[in-house]
Structures are given as C-alpha cells and as structure tokens.
Amino acid sequence: MKLLKTALLICVSAAAVSVTAPAASVPVHPMDVCPDGVIDCFDVAMARQKGLPAAEIKSIQDYVLGRGYTAPLPETDVTIDESCILEPKGTVHTGEGTFYGGGYEGGCAMLDPVSRDYWIVAMNLADYNDAQLAGAYLEVTGELGTINMLVTDLLPEGKKGDLDLYVDAFPLIAPAEKGRVPVSWKIVPLDSAKNAPVSYKYKEGTTEFWCGIQVRNHRYPITRLEYLDENGEFQEIKRRPYNYFESDKMGAGPFTFRITDIYGQMIIDENIPLSYDDTEIIQGHVQFPE
Numbered sequence: 553m554k555l556l557k558t559a560l561l562i563c564v565s566a567a568a569v570s571v572t573a574p575a576a577s578v579p580v581h582p583m584d585v586c587p588d589g590v591i592d593c594f595d596v597a598m599a600r601q602k603g604l605p606a607a608e609i610k611s612i613q614d615y616v617l618g619r620g621y622t623a624p625l626p627e628t629d630v631t632i633d634e635s636c637i638l639e640p641k642g643t644v645h646t647g648e649g650t651f652y653g654g655g656y657e658g659g660c661a662m663l664d665p666v667s668r669d670y671w672i673v674a675m676n677l678a679d680y681n682d683a684q685l686a687g688a689y690l691e692v693t694g695e696l697g698t699i700n701m702l703v704t705d706l707l708p709e710g711k712k713g714d715l716d717l718y719v720d721a722f723p724l725i726a727p728a729e730k731g732r733v734p735v736s737w738k739i740v741p742l743d744s745a746k747n748a749p750v751s752y753k754y755k756e757g758t759t760e761f762w763c764g765i766q767v768r769n770h771r772y773p774i775t776r777l778e779y780l781d782e783n784g785e786f787q788e789i790k791r792r793p794y795n796y797f798e799s800d801k802m803g804a805g806p807f808t809f810r811i812t813d814i815y816g817q818m819i820i821d822e823n824i825p826l827s828y829d830d831t832e833i834i835q836g837h838v839q840f841p842e
Contacts (some may be wrong), residue, residue, distance in 0.1 A: 559804045581806055583595060583611065584603065585598040585604070585611045585612065586598055586614065586754050588600070589689040590691075591612070591650050592616075592697070595612050596609065596612050596613050597604065599612055609807075613659070615735070620708065625725070626800070630817045630818060630819060630840070630841055631808060631817075631818045632815075632816040632817060632818070633644065633776075633812055633816045633818055634740075634816050635774060635815070635816070636812045636814065636815075636816045637815055637816040638684070638773075638775070638777045638814035638815070639814070641699075641739075641815055643737050643738060644737070644738045645679065645713050645736065645737050646693050646709075646713050646714075646734070646736045646737075647650055647676070647711065647712065647713025647714040647715060647716050647734075647735060648711070648713070648732050648733065648734060648735065649692070649694060649714070649715050649716075649717055649722070649726065649732070649733050649734070649735035649738075650707075650714075650715075650716050650717070650722075650731065650732050650733075651716065651718065651719045651721075651722035651728070651731075652716050652717075652719060653672055653716070653718070653719045654674075654705060655672040655673070655704045655705040656668065656672060656704070656716055659672070659674070659704035659705035659706075660674075660680075660683075660686075660704075660705050660706040660793070660794060660795075661683065661686035661687060661703060661705060661706075661794075661795045662686075662700075662766070662794050662795050662796065663686070663687060663704050663766075663768070663795070666702065668705055670700075670701070670702045671699055671700065671701045671702070671720075671721040671724075672700040672701060672703075672704045672705070672718045672721075673692065673702070673703055673704070673705075673715050673716065673717050673718065673721075674704070674705035674706055674707040674710075674715065674716040675688075675692060675703050675705075675706065675707060675710075675714075675715060675716075676706075676707050676710030676711060676712055676713065676714045676715070677706065677707075677708055677710070678711075678712040678731060678779045679712060679713065680703070680706055682793050683791055683792070683793050684771045684773060684774075684775060684814065685703055685739075685792065685797040685814075686703060686704075686773070686828075687702065687703060687742075687768065687770065687773060687774075688701055688702075688703040688739050688772075688773040689701070689703075689739065689740050689741065689742040689743070690702075690703060690715075690737045690738065690739060691737060691738050691740045692715060692717070692725060692732070692735055692736075692737045692742065693735065693736045693738075694724065694725030694726040695725070695726050695727075695734075696723075696724065696725050696726055696727070697724055697725055698725070699721060699724050699725060700740065701717065701721065702742075705776070706721070710819050712758055714823065715735055715737060717751055723806045739772065739814075741771045741772065741775065741842055742769065742770065742771050742772075744769055745769050745770060745771040746771075746783070747833075747838070748769060748810065748839070749769070749821075749835055749836040749837050749838055749839050750767055750768065750769050750819075750821065750836040750838065750839055750840075751765060751767075751768045751769045751833050751834060751835050751836055752765055752766065752768065752774045752824060752833070752834045753765070753768055753783075753830070753832070753833055753834070754766075754826070754827050754828070754829070754830055754832070754834075755830060756795050756830040757830075758803075758826070758827070758828060758830065759828065760802075760803055760804035761800060762798070762800045762825065763798065763799050763800075763802045763826070764792075764796040764797070764798045765777070765789070765796065765797050765798075766795055766796050766797070767797075767809075767811060768833065770811070770813065770839075770840060771813070771839055771840040771842065772813040772814055772815060772817070772840055773814045773840075774811060774812070774813055774814075775793075775812050775813060775814050775816075776788060776810075776811070776812040777791070777797045777810075777811055777812075778789065778809065778810040778811075778812075779799070779807050779808065779809055779810075780807070780808035780809075780810070780831060781801075782803075782831045786810050787799075787801070802826075804826055805824065805825055805826035806822075806823045806824055806825045806826065807823075807824045807825075807826070808820065808821070808822045808824070809821045809824060810821070811840075813840050817840050817841065819839070819840055821836040821837055821838050822837065822838075823834045824836060
C-alpha cells in the first residue's frame with residue numbers, strides 16, 4: 553500500500569503574509585497573534601512579548617520568512633445542506649474489480665499531475681456521476697487485503713459498484729490471474745487534507761471573461777461550487793464531466809467560494825485570486841471536517 557509520505561507545505565516568499573480576516577463565527581488564525589488579519593513580523597514580536605513557547609515563536613517566524621510550514625487549520629463552522637447528501641458516511645459499495653495500466657496521466661478527472669505516492673483507480677459511470685466522485689479517496693477491499701485508492705479516471709463499461717484498479721495495485725487485493733474479482737469499497741477522508749486546506753487549479757484558457765476552476769485536496773468529494781457575486785449572493789458554477797467548474801460571469805476576482813461536499817457540509821473560502829497559469833496550485837484557507 554502506498555501512502556502519502558510528505559505533508560503539503562505552505563511556503564511563502566514575502567516578508568509579510570496576508571491572511572483573510574475571519575468571519576465573526578470563525579476563530580482567529582493561531583499565528584495571527586496581534587490579531588490584525590495579517591501574519592507578519594509584528595506577530596513574531598508580539599509572540600515574544602507574550603512569552604509564548606519557543607516552538608510557537610519559531611513556527612510563526614518560519615512562516616513569515618518563507619522557510620516552509622504546514623499551518624494548523626482554524627476550526628471551521630459548517631452548515632449542512634441536506635439536499636446535497638449523497639449517502640451516510642461509511643456507506644459500503646460492492647461490485648467487481650478489474651485492472652488496467654492508466655490513470656496517472658490523462659485521466660478523466662483531469663487531476664494531473666497525480667502523485668505516485670497514491671494508488672489510483674477508475675470508477676464506473678453511475679458512481680462517478682458526472683465527476684461528483686472525481687478525486688474521491690476509497691478504501692478498497694478484496695480477498696487478499698485492503699488498500700486506499702484515489703479516483704482519477706472513468707470505467708465507462710463498468711456496472712454500478714465496479715472499479716478498475718491500477719495494474720500494480722490489483723495483486724494487493726486479489727490474485728492477478730483471476731482478472732475480475734468481487735470488491736467492496738467505501739469513501740474515506742483524503743489523507744493529505746488532514747493538515748492542509750483545499751486548493752484550486754484554473755483551467756488552460758482562463759481569463760476574467762471565462763473561468764474554469766477545479767477544487768483539489770478536499771477531504772471528501774465535492775458536490776457543488778458557488779461564488780459570491782457583486783450583489784452578495786452565491787451563484788452556482790456549472791460542473792463539467794471532466795471535473796472543472798466553468799463560468800463566464802465570475803470576473804477578475806479575488807473570489808469568495810462556497811463549497812459543498814457529498815455529505816452536505818458547506819465551507820466558505822475567501823480571497824482566492826484568479827490565475828492565468830494553469831500549472832499553479834493555489835492554496836485555500838479552510839478544510840472540511842471529518
């Protein structure tokens with residue numbers, strides 16, 4: 553079983569790092585010691601003045617100086633939209649498992665580049681549900697064992713419940729010579745989301761006049777993405793089967809997004825910039841609870 557071996561580092565290169573001022577219901581970021589909505593040298597000074605532990609002072613200093621730091625995520629108030637609930641957490645699915653050699657590049661979920669630290673799997677059309685389970689993290693079980701796998705591709709000919717495992721992963725759950733075996737699977741929290749926020753990737757060709765955006769590193773699969781318009785109302789962004797949300801009305805940003813997962817959990821992420829670079833991964837500020 554492959555595991556994600558390295559934590560996602562939030563790196564900064566400027567002397568001062570801007571942090572979105574939290575809403576009244578969201579606690580202040582733990583490194584914003586002042587607090588003034590910005591993590592900078594004044595927070596280092598204030599931490600020393602307050603006599604905080606040396607390890608905490610060093611963490612703030614490392615963050616400000618861009619030495620690389622995985623910041624603890626603030627607690628997030630979560631509203632439940634029951635209309636978006638796909639199934640109870642922990643629901644077990646059953647089907648048949650096969651294997652193939654693709655999915656790390658060019659998969660239908662368009663999650664390139666996919667880390668080789670993950671085992672990957674293609675999912676049948678019914679469960680994939682127009683990209684609703686793109687990027688889902690599955691616990692897959694066969695007669696020989698259980699492994700965790702990332703959904704990166706489609707199995708168009710599969711029946712509901714069927715999975716097509718990466719060829720090197722299949723022998724970990726069943727004898728390779730069988731080729732087609734019974735499997736069970738359930739959605740589990742994405743491990744890289746444990747200590748890191750959601751992130752975003754813009755599609756090639758994105759401008760202020762047309763935008764394609766993808767949500768990544770979400771603890772659970774995403775059902776809905778909305779942006780806050782100029783009138784202060786959230787507008788849903790249409791999702792495409794290739795796992796990008798696309799709109800010609802969002803403008804130049806920065807954006808406030810409301811994201812809903814398959815369990816109806818809603819989070820709001822503010823001050824997300826527009827990027828014309830389709831290789832850039834933009835860090836958000838919040839994550840779904842377990």
